[in-house]
Amino acid sequence: MSASKNAQTNTPTNTKTNALGPGGHDNAAARRDILARISEALRLPAPPPHGGGHAAGADAGGRSALAILPVEAARPFLPDGGDSPDASLAILAANLEKLRAVFFRVPDLSAAADCLFAQARERDWQRVAWHAHPLVESVLAGVPCSTHRVDVPGEAFDKDALEACDAGLTACECLVAQTGSILVSSETCGGRALSILPHAHVVIAMAEQVVPTLADALASIRSEHDGQLPSMLSFITGPSRTGDIERILVLGAHGPKELIVILVG
Amino acid sequence: MIAPTPGHPALASQAATDPRLAKKQFLRDAAESVRDTGHRAFVRKALGGYYTNRDAQKSRYGDWEQARDAASLAKWSAVNHLDEMLPRFVANFEAQGGVVHWARNADEARTIILALLRDAEARAVIKSKCMTSEEIHLNQALEADGYGVVESDLGEFIQQLRGEPPYHFVFPCMHVRRDEISDLFEQHLGTAPTDSPEELTMIARRHMRRLYVEADVGVTGANFLVAETGQISITENEGNARLTAALPRIHIAISGIEKVVERLDDLAVLLPMLATAGAGQQMTCYNTLYAGPKRAGECDGPEEMHLVLLDNARTAILADPEQRDSLHCIRCGACLNVCPIFKNVGGFTYGTTYQGPIGSVITPHLRGLADWNHLSGASSLCGACTDACPVRIDIHTHLLHNRRNAARTSPGRLEKLGHRFFGLVARRPWLFALGGWLFRRTLPLAKALRPPPLSAWLATRDLPPAPQESFRAAWKRRR
Amino acid sequence: MSRFAASMNVSLFIPCFVDQLAPRVGLAVATVLERLGHTVEFRPAQTCCGQPAFNSGYWDEARTVARHALDVFAGAGAVVGPSGSCVAMLRVFYPQLFAGMPEETAALDLAGRTFEFSEFLVKKLGVTDVGARFPHRVTYHDGCHGLRELRVRDEPRALLRAVRDLELVECDEAESCCGFGGLFAVKFPMVSTAMAEVKAGSLARTECDYIVSSDPSCQLQLDGWLSKNDKRPRTIHLAEVLAGTEGFR
Numbered sequence: 001m002s003a004s005k006n007a008q009t010n011t012p013t014n015t016k017t018n019a020l021g022p023g024g025h026d027n028a029a030a031r032r033d034i035l036a037r038i039s040e041a042l043r044l045p046a047p048p049p050h051g052g053g054h055a056a057g058a059d060a061g062g063r064s065a066l067a068i069l070p071v072e073a074a075r076p077f078l079p080d081g082g083d084s085p086d087a088s089l090a091i092l093a094a095n096l097e098k099l100r101a102v103f104f105r106v107p108d109l110s111a112a113a114d115c116l117f118a119q120a121r122e123r124d125w126q127r128v129a130w131h132a133h134p135l136v137e138s139v140l141a142g143v144p145c146s147t148h149r150v151d152v153p154g155e156a157f158d159k160d161a162l163e164a165c166d167a168g169l170t171a172c173e174c175l176v177a178q179t180g181s182i183l184v185s186s187e188t189c190g191g192r193a194l195s196i197l198p199h200a201h202v203v204i205a206m207a208e209q210v211v212p213t214l215a216d217a218l219a220s221i222r223s224e225h226d227g228q229l230p231s232m233l234s235f236i237t238g239p240s241r242t243g244d245i246e247r248i249l250v251l252g253a254h255g256p257k258e259l260i261v262i263l264v265g
Numbered sequence: 266m267i268a269p270t271p272g273h274p275a276l277a278s279q280a281a282t283d284p285r286l287a288k289k290q291f292l293r294d295a296a297e298s299v300r301d302t303g304h305r306a307f308v309r310k311a312l313g314g315y316y317t318n319r320d321a322q323k324s325r326y327g328d329w330e331q332a333r334d335a336a337s338l339a340k341w342s343a344v345n346h347l348d349e350m351l352p353r354f355v356a357n358f359e360a361q362g363g364v365v366h367w368a369r370n371a372d373e374a375r376t377i378i379l380a381l382l383r384d385a386e387a388r389a390v391i392k393s394k395c396m397t398s399e400e401i402h403l404n405q406a407l408e409a410d411g412y413g414v415v416e417s418d419l420g421e422f423i424q425q426l427r428g429e430p431p432y433h434f435v436f437p438c439m440h441v442r443r444d445e446i447s448d449l450f451e452q453h454l455g456t457a458p459t460d461s462p463e464e465l466t467m468i469a470r471r472h473m474r475r476l477y478v479e480a481d482v483g484v485t486g487a488n489f490l491v492a493e494t495g496q497i498s499i500t501e502n503e504g505n506a507r508l509t510a511a512l513p514r515i516h517i518a519i520s521g522i523e524k525v526v527e528r529l530d531d532l533a534v535l536l537p538m539l540a541t542a543g544a545g546q547q548m549t550c551y552n553t554l555y556a557g558p559k560r561a562g563e564c565d566g567p568e569e570m571h572l573v574l575l576d577n578a579r580t581a582i583l584a585d586p587e588q589r590d591s592l593h594c595i596r597c598g599a600c601l602n603v604c605p606i607f608k609n610v611g612g613f614t615y616g617t618t619y620q621g622p623i624g625s626v627i628t629p630h631l632r633g634l635a636d637w638n639h640l641s642g643a644s645s646l647c648g649a650c651t652d653a654c655p656v657r658i659d660i661h662t663h664l665l666h667n668r669r670n671a672a673r674t675s676p677g678r679l680e681k682l683g684h685r686f687f688g689l690v691a692r693r694p695w696l697f698a699l700g701g702w703l704f705r706r707t708l709p710l711a712k713a714l715r716p717p718p719l720s721a722w723l724a725t726r727d728l729p730p731a732p733q734e735s736f737r738a739a740w741k742r743r744r
Numbered sequence: 745m746s747r748f749a750a751s752m753n754v755s756l757f758i759p760c761f762v763d764q765l766a767p768r769v770g771l772a773v774a775t776v777l778e779r780l781g782h783t784v785e786f787r788p789a790q791t792c793c794g795q796p797a798f799n800s801g802y803w804d805e806a807r808t809v810a811r812h813a814l815d816v817f818a819g820a821g822a823v824v825g826p827s828g829s830c831v832a833m834l835r836v837f838y839p840q841l842f843a844g845m846p847e848e849t850a851a852l853d854l855a856g857r858t859f860e861f862s863e864f865l866v867k868k869l870g871v872t873d874v875g876a877r878f879p880h881r882v883t884y885h886d887g888c889h890g891l892r893e894l895r896v897r898d899e900p901r902a903l904l905r906a907v908r909d910l911e912l913v914e915c916d917e918a919e920s921c922c923g924f925g926g927l928f929a930v931k932f933p934m935v936s937t938a939m940a941e942v943k944a945g946s947l948a949r950t951e952c953d954y955i956v957s958s959d960p961s962c963q964l965q966l967d968g969w970l971s972k973n974d975k976r977p978r979t980i981h982l983a984e985v986l987a988g989t990e991g992f993r
Contacts, residue, residue, distance in 0.1 A: 021366060022380030030367035034522065034576045039348045041584035046345055049337040049590065049657050077331035078534065079547065095547070131564070151564035159478045159512055159565075179537060179548040191565035192511035196504050196551075197477075215533035221554075222494075222529065229361065229494060231560045231570075232510070234553040235536070240504040241550055244420035244436065245443055245462040247311045253419055253466055254473060255504020255551065292932070299938040309942075605921050609938040643932050645925025645939070646799065648892035668801030681805070684797040688808035691760075697791040701764040718930040725937040726968030729765060736758050736767035740786050743771075 081178030081212030088177035088212045095180025099238030100251060101259040105207075109135075112204060112262050113142030119260055120144050120167070123200065129165040131190025135204045136171055139262070143169075150194050162193055167200035168256070173233070174220055175205060175261070178213040181237040182261065183221075187230035195236065201256040207265040287616055288639035294614040295643070304440065305609055311439045315602050318545025325547065336538050337657035339531040340593035343492070347583065350492040350525045355574075357495025361557035363570045370577050371401035377573055378403065378484075378517060379410055385515050385569075387412065387482045393499075393506035394418040395486030396434050396596060397519045397575055400618045400631075403484075414484075415476050417505035419469050426453050432612035433620065435543050435598035440611060473505065483509035483567070487520035488595065489535065493528045496554040497572065500539055507551050516558065516567040522574050523583070523592040529554075535595060542655040543597030578631045588663050591626050593656045600650035600660055606643060615640060622650035626663040634667065635675045641667035698737060705731035752782045752869070755817060757825030757834070757858065759960065760792040766960050772987035773826050773861055776874055779987075790816045793833040794841075799926045803841060810841055814850045822868065823858040826983050828890025828959045829926075831860040836893045860890055862958055862982055866899040872906045876986045879909035880953040885943070885966065885979070887959030888921050900958055900982050907985060917946035924965035940969035948975060955979040 021027040082088030089105075096103040102119075106112045116139050120128065129148045130136050140147065148161050162168075170190050173183040182203055186192045195201050211217050214235070221233060240255030251257050299305065323329045343350050355365050366381075368374035382390065390412050392398065404425070407414045416425040420437035424430065426449050431437035438446075446465050450456045456468050485506050489498040497518055499506045510516045526535065532552075540546040559566030582592055601607045601621030612620045617628050617637070625640035641664040650660040672681070690696050708731045715723050722728065734742070754777055758770045774784045794809030813834065817823050825831045835858045838851040865871050884904065890896040904912045923929065923939025930936075944966055947955050954977050957963050963979040970978055 021377070022384060023376040025366070025368075025373060025377050025380065027367055030369050030373060033369055034367055034574070034580065035348065035352065037576065037580035038351065038522070038583060041580050042345065042348050044584070044586045046341075046586040046589040049334070049341045049593075075327075075332075075335070075534065077326060077328035077335065078537065079325040080327070157565040163474060163478055181548055181552075186563050186566060187560065191563055192507070192559075193565050196507045196511060213533065214536065215530060218529050218533055228560075229496065229554075229556040231361070231556050231558060231563060231566055232553060233496075233556075234507060234551055235548065237548040237550050237552070239550070240502070242419050242466060242503050243544070244418075244423070244438055245441075245446060245465055247314055247436070247439065248462045250463050250466040252470065253503035253505070254417065254470055254508055292934075295932065296934045299934045305938070605923070605939045605942070606935055609935055609942070642928070643935060645888070645921050645923055645928045645936070647888035647921035647925070649888075649919070649921065652892060665799065665801070668799070669803050670801070672801035672803070676802070680800065681802060684800065684802045684805035685808075687792075688794075688797065688805045691791040691794070691809045692812045694789045694791055697760075701760075705764060718927075721930040721933040722968070724933060725972060726940070726965070727971040728968060729964075732765065732767055734767065736763040736770040737786070737788050739767050739771060740774075740788075 075213070075215065078213065079178055081176070081216070083212075085207075085210065088210050089207065092175055092177040092180060092210055095177070096238075096261060099180050099259075101180070101238050101261055104260075104262045106262060106264055109138045109264055112264050113139040115262050116142040116169075116202065116204075117144055119202070123166070123258075125166040125200070127165045128167045128169055129162050129194055129198060130169040131194055133171040133188065133190070135206070135264075136169055139204050140169070150190050157191070159193070162197050165198045167202055168194045168198040169202045169204065170195050172203050172205050172209065173224070174217050175210045175263070176212075176214055176217045176235070177210055179235070179237055181214070181217070181235040183217050184234050184236060185225075185230040186232035187225070192232045195234070196255045199252070199256060200258040200260060201236070202260045202262065204262050205264065207263055210263075285636075287636050290616055291614060291639055291643065294616070295610045298610045298614050304611065307442070308440060308611060309608055311436070312602055312608065315545050319541060322541040322545055322547055332534060332538060333655055333657050335534045336655050337593065339526060339534060340595070340656050341590065343525045343527050343531075344523055344583070344589065344592050346527070347522070347525060350527055351522060351574075354490045354492040354495055354525055357492070358497075358557065358572065359495075361495055362560075363495070363557040363572055366571060366573045368573055368575045368577070371575075374401045374519065374573050374575050374577070375403060375406045378519075379406060381515070381517060381571060382407070382410075382412060382482060385482060387515070389476065389480040390414045390482045390484060391476050391480035391509050391513060392416050392421075392484040393486070393501065393509040394421050394437070395484065395519055396431075396618065397486055397521055398484065399430060400577065401519075401575065403519075415473070415480075417473055417476070417509055418501075418503060419466060419505075422469055422473075423449065429613070430618070433598060433601055434596055435601075477508045477512045480513045482515045482517060483513035484517045484519065485509055487518050487524055487572070488539065489532060490520060490525045491529050491532070491554070492525055494554075494556065496529070496556045498532060498536075499553050499555070500536065500549050500551075502544075502546075502550045504551055507553055510553070510555060511566060514568050516555070516570045517573065518555070518571070519573045519575065521579055522576055523579050538655040539595050539597050542599035542653065582627065582630045585630075587666055588626070588630070590658050591623065591660075591663055593658055594623050594627075595656060597655060599653040599655060603649040603653045605645070605647065605649070622660045622664070623658070626660055626667065629667050629671075634671050638667055638671040641671070698735065701735055705735070753821035754782050754784050755820035755823050756784060756786045757817070757823045757830065758786065758790065759825060759827045759830040761964070762826065762960050766963070766981070769826050769960055769981045769983055772981065772983035773824065775987040776865075776983060777824070780869065780871060780874060782869075785820075787816050787820065793830045795829060795833045795837075796926055798833065798837060798841065799928075807841055810838055810851075811847060814838070814847060814854060817854055818850065821857070822864065823854065824861055824864045825858070826861045826958065826981060827961065828860055828887040828894055828896060829961055831858055832889040832893035834858045860894055860896055860958065862899040862903055863894065863896050866902055872902045874903070874906070874986050876988050877908040878985045878988070881911040881913065881951070882954045882956050882985070883913050883915045883947055883950040883952040884918065885915075885922065885947060885955050885957045885962060886919050887957060887962045890958050891919060896958070900956070903982065903986060904956060910985070913950045913952060915946045915950045917943060920946065922962045922965045924961045926961070929965060936965070937969065940965050944969050944975065948977065952977055954985075956982050956985055958982045
């Protein structure tokens, strides 16, 4: 649990003691009141929703059907994620293309490094940020310009240095075929800002990291990080975008304008 | 209404002093909005692409209706076990270093946040889109206390510069033309005029980047609170929420208590459906799960993470089993996108934070039935909203329930009498037939005199001439 | 002319303003059903279904009217009406209105034998071709109650496609509300009118000769706006198309 001198009155024990919280606000009393109101409100049952019988396994008793469905249960009513690794790869590629991400499949790490080199050259990158990870380090040699490592042990994180980088190079947790998403975590992918601040985001991953569906990805979070979740996990689905101006699609609103995925194997 | 003027209920943080002020304002604003045919056409055009994209995404689902069942069940389960799920979420969140603050109402929420900023000696606050923060009128409070707040979401930023609340909860500036945005940026940021949406976006992007780096507090909302893992989930397209929760030293998230889901796995259904129904996308660009502040071993991230949980009359809705499911709302905005009322009167006419069909259902609960029931009345009950809702909230039926509740507690005296009288007549077929005959005979005169409510019809529509005989008379003659 | 069902006893459900303002529609329904060999009765004690009070939230007053309707149609065979909104009132909303009350059984019973005209023809009688001819280009307007409460969408179209020399085209906003909404039309007239304008615009863009509707209240709204704004086309009820009677105005 992180601590800072400003957080003394705001530690999680706030609700257990009688100490008043920020602004003299009686947090414990507010918590009691709200939970009491919730309990009181729920004394009257509400009927399960329309069509509650359609969802697989729903029982008329009303208790959540999803609570009794095994997590890995197939959900054929959601979009397809592929029923084989090849099928999943094809769906992933199609989705990444639709999302205007740039996607490369390369046979090995050396080819990956070459690919990265070409991309960096083509875009005239001056500085690429990266984090310590076997996959990242193995293609780093392909970067023709200077680099900046964000997670040097003992060094404070340098926001300004990262902001000045043209691209961020990261690994990922997995790639989701169903939606064309890439799952990154603050623990294994260089923190929170590396994959969102620079203008371009390059992901280096192995083909075995492709999973069919979001459910698979979410399940992997539970199993990979059981006991200690990373403080941030993010599904990245294409380059940053906005439709706020007359509903016209523009890429690169605040996050990376370019998302480049290099898949090895 | 195109833009709210100072003093407009949309901007007010107190309840209306004149109980019918909100309704009168609504009627005035609606009349003005529908007169502006250019504005209406612009909004309709803006939403045109949504239908196409949404239908294309829906067709990728194996069974969209079954998906709605699953989503509906996931939210029903969480909300109906909120007494268990909310504490479970809080315990898991706190175990990972997050700090939870409980706010019974908007006032407490503002007090908490202001105090957090004071304790942190904050100077600059950056925000990502959060309808709950609109509900508690946070920005006004922060600015009154001297904090510089910048909305980082492009649409919200534009609205902030215009001094307007969001027009729609997913598309905050859908009513604004690009030339207006160009003028706005020229005026406030000193940039050169342009009519390119891309250039305008880049202007905002460049402006924002320094602010992310310099802000010491980032404020976000939350789309879901995952009980099983103690994570909050934030859905967005631009990346501004990710930056808001990555770079500043302190992260404050604000969420209604009803945003809970039981399991992480529920998001496998809810995240894509939120994107499809709300924006016609398969997934939004960034769907991020936060489990507390930066961990040991992580190279960046906020040192503190606070979550303000807001009740603000949600427990009152929870206590109404008939309308409890309106708390299932995932704020996708689909109901607004399909509502013919919304498309014709626009987001500001509602005069309150939550617009459109779901807004018309919950606002009477949040702000008072007598004052705000007119929102539930301003609907033809067409049901397009209910059809569009990914979590199957029976929205249009709840509008009817609000009307019934209002008729019970604060009936219109004249209207009640009118319905009573009609009931009296309708039970007596001979009287009904006589009344009908009289109606047909006097219709030409009535058309000339135009008494209310006939006047409301005849102002813009004709009535057909009365037929010589009624059906019952014709039938009798036929036999 | 196909006739799959044996002769049925049909009790006409004539909404109050079909009775007073558009009797031709009721007569057309009777004509079609009799042409198909069924016995049609009209119980003159019927008056109104109670929807205006119900939609305004005055449910006690609505119940007064609804109880009368329950009495009128007690023991009747199939109750068939040419209005999606009024049939929805009987079938969908009466059970809600009388939930937990002594009349609930009667309400559920009535709901089980009440049909909208087009769904009765297609689903109950198994008929799509009623021997009609209507040599015009038409488009169909889906009334919201029929569409969303009764799930009637394909039946009117199937019937129209079987009409000789009729050309059916879809408008780009077939499922958009016309803006009537009962008393909404006079309580929020400017919004109601704007909705009529949008819908009428979409319907007119099909360049049809007639707008076909299964709901006389929608007809009132659309014709009201079209006439006021001096525009063609005008509406015609589905029953009139099928009866081969063309209502001119």
